[in-house]
Amino acid sequence: MRLFGRKDAEEEADRPGDGVAGFWAWWQEARPRLDPLVAAGAAEGIEELLAPAVGALHPDLVWEVAPGRNAAHALVVTAAGDAELRSLAHRWAKAAPPADLLWEFHPSRRANPQALELTLDVGGFEFALDKLAFGLRVPRNQPRVDVAAYHPIFSELDEETRLEATLLALDWLLGEDDVARWVGEITPATFQPIDAVAAVHLPAVVADLASNHQDEEWLSLEGRTGEGASLVAVARFPLRPVDHPLFDQHIEITLPYAHRDDDGLPAGESLTALRDFEERLAARLLELRDDALLAAQLSAAGHRVVHLYADPDSDAATRVEELIASWKEGEPRIDVGSDPAWAAVSPFLS
Incomplete structure (x- = not known):
């Protein structure tokens, strides 16, 4: 069985619980009602229970039973590609009770080994x-593959529906997190791309791409600030919020x-001090390796x-x-704030 849905805004007043802790308290109370519904395949009853509970976390989270x-x-509660919500979904999963014979919990869609059998x-x-067939292109020096997706029914669908179907198929083929890591531009096509490959080959192409980016790398960059001053930067590569x-x-x-x-760049004693x-x-981050990382640093105009x-x-x-x-x-x-999408380093994201 597979269900998915978003919480309607008008139902927010009926949400049970408050936040992550509220959801899991509700879950323990709801299991005696939910388990028989799942066993019976009662989709409407499952949605009636789960939609308000997930909506209590955030109305834009997506859930499904898979x-x-x-x-x-598996109960999956996912940000569905929304970087602002990814950390919330992962905190939800981190606080989940231990898996048992009936339920396990995931903050993103997993690749489905039987994906190619699905209709x-x-x-x-x-x-x-x-x-499904894909036209694939790996831009030079980029850790991503651009995808043009074609299916015979796409010419009968509107653009939004084609894109939704493509995104869902990619999640099933690769897993949602690997889509975020390795897939770049996604274009649903109404004509089969030249040199298109069958969907069965996509995971191997992505695995080959990923194998070239196993080691930690840093990029050195040069440019200018908005005021025209010289700027030098060093950034982690690849740099992606989905990895953390x-x-x-x-x-x-x-x-x-x-x-x-x-040029306003550090020199002499300042360079030594920096x-x-x-x-x-670096020594402090080594102590904090499970809790923090350096994303990028830049020097310009005396700072x-x-x-x-x-x-x-x-x-x-x-x-x-x-x-x-x-x-x-x-x-x-030092300035500290919330930035789940890593917007502060958006020019360096890869």
Whole structure:
């Protein structure tokens, strides 16, 4: 059985519970009513119970009941590609009770090993995944594959429905998280692309792409600020929020430096001081490796700006603040806020 849905805004007043803890308290009380409905395949009754409960977390979360890997059923509560909600879905799953024979819990859709055997109704037409074909293109120096999806029924569907069907098929073929990691532009096509490959080959193409990006890399970049000043930056590559879904706290450190060259970049004693800070920060992040990471840092116009992301349930912000107290070249600053989509480093996302 597979169900999915969004919470309607007009039903919000009837939501049971409050937040993640409220959902799991409700779940324990609802199991005696829910389990028989699932066993009977009573879709309407399941939706009547689950839709308000998931809506209590957030009205834009998507839920579905799918076959489990180790349990009979899986309850999936997913952000459905919304980066702003991904951390909430993962906190929901992290707080879940241990899986049992009936239920397991996931914050994103998993790849379905039987995906190519699936057929569903899309706009009154049969959408069989084994008839899906893809035109694939890997842009140069990019850790993503652009996908043009074709199915014989696409010419009968409107653009929005074609896209929804394509996204769902990709989630089933690859798993939602790997779609976020490795798939770039997604274009539903009404004509079969040249050199299209059958859907069965897509996971192998993505696995080959992923194998080329197993090691940690850093990119050095040069550019100019909006005011025209020289800028140099170093960024993690690939840099993607999906790899660290609980790291939705943005920690921005600003260090003014006194010694700079004609382009405003650090020089002399300031360059030495910044390198020393980098070493001490790296040591601190090693201690916090499960709770924080360095995403990018840039220097321009007499300031070094460091972007970190952390689990807000950790003490990462406090420990980093302690580290900058020893900075002597001007008044350092630390700004801490919520940024689940990593918007502060959007130019560096890959």
